[in-house]
Amino acid sequence: MEEAEFQEILRTVRAYVREVVVPAEDVIEETDEIPEAIRRGAADMGLFGYALPEEYGGLGLTTLQDARLAIEFGYTTPAFRSMFGTNNGIAGQVLANFGTDEQKKRFLPRMATGECVASFALTEPEAGSDPSGLRTRAVRDGDDYVIDGHKRFITNANWSTILIVFARTGGPGAAGISVFVVDTDTPGVTVGPRDKKMGQRGSTTAEIHFDGVRVPSDRLIGGVESAGYAAAMRSLARGRVHIAACCVGMAQRLVDESVRYAASAKQGGTTLGDFQLVQAHLGESATDLCAGRALVLDAARTYDDGSDRRIGPSAAKLFCSEMLGRVVDRAVQVHGGMGYMHGVPVERLYRDARLYRIYEGTSEIQKIIIARRLLAEERG
DSSP states (O other): OOHHHHHHHHHHHHHHIIIIIGGGHHHHHHHTSOOHHHHHHHHHTTTTSTTSOGGGTSOOOOHHHHHHHHHHHTTSOHHHHHHHHHHHTHHHHHHHHHSOHHHHHHHHHHHHHTSSOEEEEOOBTTBSSOGGGOOOEEEEETTEEEEEEEEEEEETGGGOSEEEEEEEOSSSSGGGEEEEEEETTSTTEEEOOOOOOSSOTTOOEEEEEEEEEEEEGGGBGGGOTTOHHHHHHHHHHHHHHHHHHHHHHHHHHHHHHHHHHHHHOEETTEEGGGSHHHHHHHHHHHHHHHHHHHHHHHHHHHHHTTSOSSHHHHHHHHHHHHHHHHHHHHHHHHHGGGGGSTTSHHHHHHHHHGGGGTTTSOHHHHHHHHHHHHHHHHHO
16 A cells, blocks of 8 residues: 555544544443444444455555554554454454465455454463463364364454364374364354453453364365464464554553643642653653654564564564553553542553553563574574
8 A cells, every 4th residue: 555545544543543432432441342333433444454455355554554553543442453453463364364265255355344353263271372282173074174172362252253263183282283264153152251351341352162163174274284373373473563553552642641641730739740750750651652663663664574573573562562561550650649540541541551461472472482583593
């Protein structure tokens, strides 16, 4: 997409987020739902398929454009991005990069319009940070596969149309994992109740159980077994750049909220912003924000040109999620007691921010990925 056209999309999304979604944050928080009008607005802007290929109805944005857009999404409640995030990211990219032509034609156009919502069913009770240990199995039976297993913390499971399901078709370890497209209403698929989370209200996660779920062999993504682990890792790498950008967007919101409060609130007749220790909080957060923005945009560029699709995404996700933790903590401190009160944006954002250091690879896992890659490069 040409830069001028993308700039128009960026302006439209920025205005929608700040003029429509931000004013609805309290409603989303209290109801734990995204209003249908906001969902329709996102679909009308093409947000359910902005990262999907143009030939299948998406906008075909690059990773860099995705990151710039995600910074705008990050400015408001994470539930807004979560609504269409799996279609564009970890679920949609598996189909776009590894699906057969028939699978792409069948699913991607409906995902791009928002008619079809896909969930990424990888995580299990005993296989989170290390998906190679997953236990869900898919056994070939004639022209079908029969899937049995249990998934946990699956985003959008409660209202998804299809599930991108990772299951073991071979032996132990990464090499034995395959990936399937499973309709959520297939007999034997049971989606549990919505999880009650610390934050990020309005986004949904749930457990999924597979009990003798029979799917035809044409639902094996790519038509070959044992491609699941590679598909998961590639999708997660790009997804980490996206999540890092969301962290930058939230950090920008927190800096804005902190500066606004410090410039107007008073203690003992003195404006908070006149106290040097408050100024120190603002200065540190603004510097963290600048560093995170620069890192995530650089990681997106090197992902697009293929020069770094391992260290860059992990470094960006690690730094930006940890950076956000520092910024949100300072924001609450600047607000003082008000920052601990329900209904004040920084209190909600404090709870929302904590999850970014966990999903799509914990901070600890990112450190291991970076170190192992560095050592592998040194050893040749």
